[in-house]
Amino acid sequence: MKTLKLDKKKIRIRNHLKKVAKNNRFRLSIFRSSKNFSAQIIDDKNKRTLISASSLDKDLKVSAKKNKSEISKNVAEKLALKATEKNIKKIYLDRGLYKYHGRVRIFAETLRQKGLEF
Helix, strand or coil: CHHHHHHHHHHHHHHHHHHHCCCCCEEEEEEECCCCEEEEEEECCCCEEEEEEECCCHHHHCCCCCCHHHHHHHHHHHHHHHHHHCCCCEEEEECCCCCCCCHHHHHHHHHHHCCCEC
16 A cells, blocks of 8 residues: 555656756656665656766676765766766656755755756
8 A cells, every 4th residue: 555655656756846947857766765866867858867977887787886875976977977068968867756855955055066957
């Protein structure tokens, strides 16, 4: 029963973002688990994932000794680098079920520092 409520909340937040966001922006969807962090930039018009980055990637997995906030910061730096290579500047943040707090906030602030606009 609880997963049904969580799914409804996730869909409600996503639908609100799609109404509010402009058509020329891509969606940045994040996933946070107890140990890992991943994010992907999605084109909702064509229903394709453009860019993804995860703490499970080979080059980021080497730094497994770091704490969780540093891991999310590293994922944000990698995602921002890939986004600048593909000339993606404007996105909107789909935080899903997660509050804008802690690792999610650090992730978003790092992306803003690297040049992405929310």
